Structure formats: C-alpha cells, structure tokens
Amino acid sequence: MSTLTPEAALALADRHWRVRGEVRALPSYADQNFRISGERGDYVLKVAHPSWAYVGLDLENQAMLTLAAREPSLQWPRVMPSVDGGHLLSLRMEDGVRHVRLLSFVPGMTYAEAIEAVLPDHRPALHESLGRAVGLLIRGLAGFRHRAAGRVQDWNLMNLPDVRGEIAHVEDAALRAIVAAQVESFCAKLPAWRTQLPIAVLHNDANDLNVIVALDGQGGGQVDAVIDFGDMCTSFRLCELAVACTYAMQHEADPVACAQAVVRGCLALCPLQRAELEQLHAFILARLCHSVLMATRAHREQPDNPFVLVSQQGVRALLRTLAGTDPNAIVAPFLEACHE
Structure with a gap:
C-alpha cells in the first residue's frame, strides 16, 4: 500500500473540502489518518485502507450523521461535506481507488x-x-x-x-x-x-x-x-x-x-x-x-x-x-x- 505524505493529504483536504492548516499524521492500525488544524477548526482526513468497502464506510458515516441529528447533547465526529456535497469520496491514487472522508476532530x-x-x-x-x-x-x-x-x-x-x-x-x-x-x-x-x-x-x-x-x-x-x-x-x-x-x-x-x-x-x-x-x-x-x-x-x-x-x-x-x-x-x- 502506498503511503500518502502529510503534504499530499493537506492538498486533498484543500481541493475537496477547502480546509487548510497545519497537518500531521495520526497513528492508525490500517488506515491513514491526518489531523489538520486551521482557522475553521480541527479535522481528521481519513484515507481508508484499500480493503475497506465503500458501503461499510458509508454505514459509519450514516450512523454518525444520525447520532448528530438525534442526540446532539453528546459530541460525535461530524461528517464534513465536500465542496460537491459528498461525504465519502472515491479517489484514484497510486495503488488504486481509495475512499476518503473528512471528520471533525473531537478534543479531549x-x-x-x-x-x-x-x-x-x-x-x-x-x-x-x-x-x-x-x-x-x-x-x-x-x-x-x-x-x-x-x-x-x-x-x-x-x-x-x-x-x-x-x-x-x-x-x-x-x-x-x-x-x-x-x-x-x-x-x-x-x-x-x-x-x-x-x-x-x-x-x-x-x-x-x-x-x-x-x-x-x-x-x-x-x-x-x-x-x-x-x-x-x-x-x-x-x-x-x-x-x-x-x-x-x-x-x-x-x-x-x-x-x-x-x-x-x-x-x-x-x-x-x-x-x-x-x-x-x-x-x-x-x-x-x-x-x-x-x-x-x-x-x-x-x-x-x-x-x-x-x-x-x-x-x-x-x-x-x-x-x-x-x-x-x-x-x-x-x-x-x-x-x-
């Protein structure tokens, strides 16, 4: 699996979510995750391992969206829509298509x-x-x-x-x-x-x-x-x-x-x-x-x-x-x- 650099991750966030700021890689078992800290807040860009199916990641996103709407008294990672309105993008990279999403970073x-x-x-x-x-x-x-x-x-x-x-x-x-x-x-x-x-x-x-x-x-x-x-x-x-x-x-x-x-x-x-x-x-x-x-x-x-x-x-x-x-x-x- 090819490794995405923090700079490349930040470019993806800018291109598809208009999110800019300081970026650093986060530890992850299989995916590649990057924390981006900017004027509009902190986010996590999640680049899924190639083995993850789109439908499984959509399940997670839909659950987070549902909880945010139904139970706002607790913080849930917010699913951020891209510039075209999508919340889970399938982007072609060196090792094939990877599913990418942007979530709010939950502090604490x-x-x-x-x-x-x-x-x-x-x-x-x-x-x-x-x-x-x-x-x-x-x-x-x-x-x-x-x-x-x-x-x-x-x-x-x-x-x-x-x-x-x-x-x-x-x-x-x-x-x-x-x-x-x-x-x-x-x-x-x-x-x-x-x-x-x-x-x-x-x-x-x-x-x-x-x-x-x-x-x-x-x-x-x-x-x-x-x-x-x-x-x-x-x-x-x-x-x-x-x-x-x-x-x-x-x-x-x-x-x-x-x-x-x-x-x-x-x-x-x-x-x-x-x-x-x-x-x-x-x-x-x-x-x-x-x-x-x-x-x-x-x-x-x-x-x-x-x-x-x-x-x-x-x-x-x-x-x-x-x-x-x-x-x-x-x-x-x-x-x-x-x-x-």
Missing part, C-alpha cells in the same frame, strides 16, 4: 488517560456519565437501518462460536478452564437469545480508547464523546452496555460498583428489558473471553509481536474476578424497576 482525553486524573470520589459520576453515553448510543441508533449493517464483524459477540477453536491454545490452564466454561455456556444459549433479546445496529466498541472525557479541573470529569465507528455491526442491543462496562471495570478496585454506576446512567436515558439486564453478567464475561481468544489467535499468528498481548493483563484479571462473582451482583438493584 481518552477514558484510559482521563481515569488516572479523576479523583476516587469523583469516579462514580464519571461512570454514570459513561452509562448515559451508552444510553444515547442505543437510543440514537434505535431503528437505524443500513444495507451494510449485517456485515461480518470479528468483534460481534454473535460470532463468538467462530473462535472457540482458540480455547485449546490458551496457555494458562486455570484461565483456559474459565474461558472454556463461559464460552460454551454462552454459545449454547445463543439460539434462544436470538429470539428473546432485542437486536439492533450497534457502535459495538465503547472501550476506554474510544470514549472521550472532558475534565472539569476539580478532580472530576464527564464523558463528552464517543468516536471510532469501525466495529459497527448488528447484534444484541445489550452488547453496547456490556462492552462499556467491560473496559471501565478494568480500571477499578471495585468493578461491580463501577458497572452498577454505568448501568444506572444508561437506564436513566434508555430503559432496557429485564431479560437483558439478567444476562449482562454473562455478556460481560463473554466479551472478556472474546478478547482472550482474539489475542490468543493474534499471538499465534504474530508470536514476535509483544503488543498483541499488551492489554490482556487487565482483561484476564477481571475475567478471573467476575467468574467467581454472583451473576446478579451488578444488576440486582435494577431488576425490580420498570423497564421497557
């Missing part, structure tokens, strides 16, 4: 960075604000439809059965036993859940690097934005809440209290069914197991890459803790309340 610290600056007695409020952000995601995407929303996505919990073969490669025997038990239980219940639990189009990745926090300067902070729509899929609505809980809990000495605050914030804006809440514990465990298995596969494929397992310490510690926790510990305070 990631949750993973901000949590270290938030004082302990302010953390419950931060957790509740995370829950409210999840509620806005669920509420804002309710009824959203797109022809690419059914795309196969590795991180869709509905596809957890596809990585069961990795269980045998988990080296830690005690951890392997936990993963095997949780995954087999989850997969056995999947057929029934497909008929019993609400299914929707999801962001599916409100992790601690995709949630943006605004600090208040007094030891507290509030979730201000959610970014990175690259893992969107159609799955159980409950996954949106389970994913957010999974990553927030890893930063806390009392993960159950953390998750309770997240749930409280979510339910304040978006009631869920009792049947969903009753399965939250199982879905959090499944997401943790999914992470273990995906990392195990990546490690087998790239044994010399130390970064493949860099986030696994927190994942595995939380999995061990929750596997021995009462399944209703998180949701017990909410089960008797009125739900949708």
